[in-house]
Amino acid sequence: MADNAKDICRAEAKGKEQVARAQLEDNYKPTAKAQYKALVAKSSADYAVSREKCDDLSGDFKKTCIKDAKLVRTTAVADAKVKTNMQNYTLQKDS
Numbered sequence: 001m002a003d004n005a006k007d008i009c010r011a012e013a014k015g016k017e018q019v020a021r022a023q024l025e026d027n028y029k030p031t032a033k034a035q036y037k038a039l040v041a042k043s044s045a046d047y048a049v050s051r052e053k054c055d056d057l058s059g060d061f062k063k064t065c066i067k068d069a070k071l072v073r074t075t076a077v078a079d080a081k082v083k084t085n086m087q088n089y090t091l092q093k094d095s
């Protein structure tokens with residue numbers, strides 16, 4: 001297995017573990033904070049894998065790939081924050 005392929009595999013494995021832990025926490029204590037952490041863990045794992053895949057590229061392609069990966073992660077984290085805030089608002093409204 002090539003060096004970068006190993007790095008990609010490791011990033012995927014580590015990401016799956018982090019996502020699984022965050023989802024277990026969310027299932028155990030279903031709070032908005034736990035759900036937010038699970039969503040952020042997923043986006044962080046996806047970012048780590050994408051970033052490793054970008055290492056196969058060079059020059060402008062690599063720069064663009066990294067920018068795209070960061071943009072996707074930033075968007076996912078923002079979406080998680082909005083989703084969490086909406087749930088908090090709904091819970092407060094219903095109380």
